Amino acid sequence: MSEPELVIRFTDADAARELRADVREGLTDRPKWLSPKWFYDAVGSDLFERITALPEYYQTRAEQQILHRRALEIAEITGAATLVELGSGSSEKTRLLLDALRKNETLQRFVPLDVSGSALRAAVESIAVDYPELEVRGVVDDFTSGLAALNAGTARLVAFLGGTIGNLLPTERAVFFAAVRAALRPGEWLLLGTDLVKDPDRLVRAYDDSQGVTAEFNRNVLRVLNRELGADFDPERFRHVALWNAEQEWIEMRLRADRPMRVRLPEPGLTAEFAEGEEIRTEISAKFRHNRVRDELAVAGFELRHWWLDDAEDFALSLAVAR
Structure with a gap:
């Protein structure tokens, strides 16, 4: 088993400065x-x-249901050699993707990115033990500004799950999608979790x-x-x-x-x-509708290829390819 790597691009001092600036x-x-x-x-x-x-909080269960059903299909479609997860952890959802990509015999490396160094260190160490064949490179950074992890690896699949994209304002989402697209090569993939408009x-x-x-x-x-x-x-x-x-x-x-x-x-x-x-x-x-997700991704240079829903149609997983 190769030793996992942890790259710190966002330090405690950086976090303290950003907190002061944000609060002011x-x-x-x-x-x-x-x-x-x-x-x-x-x-x-x-x-x-x-x-x-x-x-009352259905989102996590709904997304897991989709991944249980579609993870292997995602692996087969993307043929990803590198999984990059933004806002990562050692969650069940991450492992569903890792297991599917390993079963598809394409996965070589896992690059989780999170702003919390302590949480990421624990996740990296756990993943490295459970997936000893993988090259694991954790990056401590803020996904809204850094995206440094995307420079690592080939045949990349970037996963941004949990509906976290909804925490960004529309202008921030546009900047984020453009930054992800700029970091990817044509033919590489983005897997996006979005909560949907409902009652x-x-x-x-x-x-x-x-x-x-x-x-x-x-x-x-x-x-x-x-x-x-x-x-x-x-x-x-x-x-x-x-x-x-x-x-x-x-x-x-x-x-x-x-x-x-x-x-x-x-x-x-x-x-x-x-x-x-x-x-x-x-x-x-x-909260999103199909056309909003499709159009925002298209503006950034992605083509929405797959749109999967849970049984209750509460949540969507989108798989988009960089044009």
Whole structure:
């Protein structure tokens, strides 16, 4: 077994600088916002794992169902020698693709990319043990800006799963798709997971569950700011809000102040004033239709070849080839 490699392109110092910059920009904007990337400290990651098992949150189960059925077909169509996974981990979904590509006898290397060095190190070590024939090269980087991992390997299949693409604004998605396309050669592939437009009440329940796990996940971002920036947020003074934006066709998660307050953030040298009822937008989660996915990929230089749905038609996996 070859030793797995971990390349660090996004350090703790980089993360700290980016956090300060994001918070200064977001909390001085109108309306206020925070980037969802800061949800995922150790506590936030554990809470999200709990969310994926909730009865209201269907996305993970739906995507796994599609992959169980289609992974070998994906392997046969792409003939991929290199699997690049953006926002990676050692999840069941990753292993479904690895197993299918190994069965197809084409896979030579796995390149997972994640912003969390500790999580990625554990994933890389685990994959290297379970797939000893693979060359494993983990890259610690931010997929929205780096994409350095895509320079590695041949006959590449890039996987971006979980519906995470929906967390990007339309302009950000366009930049992202263009960057992926620029890194690929014609004939290489992108596998994309997208949640689909459906009944708004059902969507809202998926982001405002009856057990309050998503609410705790949302408020945890304030605890991250308290710890990392010396802020003095009282998370319990902010109510979790999830709503459907029909015009944009996305869910918005917000934190709503239940009283006027002044929050000090010493690290970026900022004081944020909140009126009663004022909100911070912490996440969007765009929902898609077939034509939107097809058209956005086409603008970036991809041709949508396959569109697979789960039984309930809640979620789609798209396989697109670089033209």
